[in-house]
Amino acid sequence: MAFQCQRDCYMKEFVTTVVSCCPAELKHEVNGKKETLKGFNVKLQDTILFPEGGGQPDDHGLIADVPVIRVTRQGPEAIHFVASPLAVGQEVQVKVNWERRFDHMQQHSGQHLLTALADTMFGFKTTSWDLGRQRSVIELDTPCMKPAQLQGLEEAVNEKIRAHVPVTVQLLSIDDPAVEKVRSRGLPEDHAGPIRIIDIEGIDANMCCGTHVSNLSHLQVIKLLGIEKGKKNKTNLIFLAGNRVLKYAEKSYSTERAMVSILKTGPDEHVEAVDKLQKSVKLLQKTNLSLLRDMAVLIAKNFENNPQKGNFFSLHKKEGDNEFMNIIANEINTEETLVFLTVGEDKGPGLFLLAGPSRSVAEMGPWVLKMLKGKGAGKNGRFQGKANSLAQRAEVEVFLQQHCKHQTSEEE
Known part of the structure; x- marks a missing residue:
């Protein structure tokens, strides 16, 4: 039916x-x-x-x-x-919903045209296809597709679009000899009624139940975005047809204008400008890491040289990483001092390190982990990990201070 x-x-x-x-x-x-x-x-x-x-x-x-x-x-x-x-x-x-329907018609007829010409021109058979929300993909039975073939295929399909080739629908009985001459990947098991053939005049005849344009000119244009490696020695051909090409061009232009405003250069210089920015950022990151390491050493030495340093040291810094915290812990005598360090947003996620006497760290580590809602582990006087929230950091610090005072009282 x-x-x-x-x-x-x-x-x-x-x-x-x-x-x-x-x-x-x-x-x-x-x-x-x-x-x-x-x-x-x-x-x-x-x-x-x-x-x-x-x-x-x-x-x-x-x-x-x-x-x-x-x-x-x-x-x-x-x-x-x-x-x-x-x-x-x-x-x-x-x-x-006509906008959605016509889009599907353009993509589906575009797929038929691409499938037919990829086969005729290069012998690439279509094994499957996907009509996606933003782009469509045809799986071709070939391990690769050369740039010249991609360009040639795009030129060929758009030439057919400009030629105003008619697209017609035929209904044939399942025992009609003409059915044997059309492309098909088989009928569904519950198929009933006549066989529906989509005929692109002089180009392709294919069994299909979908909706299609009545003339290739209604496709407007097809743009091949490129290829991706598919599964089992296959190649995925990515394409846009019709209104999707216009929307893609509009979006690309808006992006281009935004880049002009940000980079203060013309479109032809965007790649070079972004490359320079990336190199600058990498250099700044390298410099920043070096400064953080130097800062970590100074922070630790400043504490060690303080005659009233006590047996507990705590520090939170927004910038930093595990290396920053470990440098501080390495520079402080953690056999005598309990060190609690955190990096990250004040009440957001971050990293933590608890270092000190093995017994204290083993006892306090799991409690710190629970308070910071984090994940981590410890051994040999170190307990560190990721904190999902540093919101209770102050409470953790107070508790650890009390623990250290209690330890000092017992020793005295």
């Missing part, structure tokens, strides 16, 4: 009848989290909302002003999942 969306891919509104409406659940992903939605599965007499299939995502739209969350195919039926019930026998107007 061919749905109305397959008979006329350009139809944006359609009046039909509700055949059934049953309570249902849908596992749905929202902002990366899987949720189970409760709603209703609705069957219509016919539909202009395409159910997911053939590598193409489903359409979004409305049924009598009720948003359609998902459309799937079950044999010859299209199942529309909605949040609110619809009355069986009710005549309803169906509207398709």
Whole structure:
């Protein structure tokens, strides 16, 4: 069975009848989290909302002003999942989200064109494809694709677009001899009805259930973004078609203008300017690390030279790392002094180090770890790790001071 969306891919509104409406659940992903939605599965007499299939995502739209969350195919039926019930026998107007639909049409027809010419020009067979939200990917059965081949393919597909080549749909019975002559990766097990063929005149004939443009000129343009290494000696070809190319160009231009403002150079000099900045940053980081090491030594010596230093030393510094803390601990006589060091945001995440007499560190280390909500371990008079929050650092310091005073009292 061919749905109305397959008979006329350009139809944006359609009046039909509700055949059934049953309570249902849908596992749905929202902002990366899987949720189970409760709603209703609705069957219509016919539909202009395409159910997911053939590598193409489903359409979004409305049924009598009720948003359609998902459309799937079950044999010859299209199942529309909605949040609110619809009355069986009710005549309803169906509207398709045209921007999403036309985008899918452009990407899908673009894939057919690229697949056909990659095969004709280089013998590269398509093994799968993915119509993504921002870019589409064709998996080619070849371990590599040379830059000249990539350029040649892009020029060829855009030449066909400029030639206004018609794209037509044929419906053939499954036993029609013509079916054997078209490209296909096989039919789904629950397929029913005639075979649908997408014919790009003089270029390609391919079994497909998806929605397509009626003329290659409606693709506007195809841009090949490049290739990536695929799985098992395959190559992933990344492309944009139609309006996605225009949006990509607009976004790239906005980025370019922002870079001009930040770097104070023209677009042709951006790479060189960023390269200089990276080298400057690396040099500054190296200098900063050297200064931090020198500072760590001075901090430790200043404490050691203090005649009233006591048996406890504590320091927090926003800038620093594990090396900074370990240098301080190494310069202080931790056999006699308990050292508590932290680096990071005042009440945010950071690093900590507890060093001192082995017995005190073994006893206090797990408690410090708990107070700082961190992860870490210790041995031989050192306990260090990551702190998820330094908000209770002051309380930890007070407790350690009291511990040191208690130790001093016992010794006296």
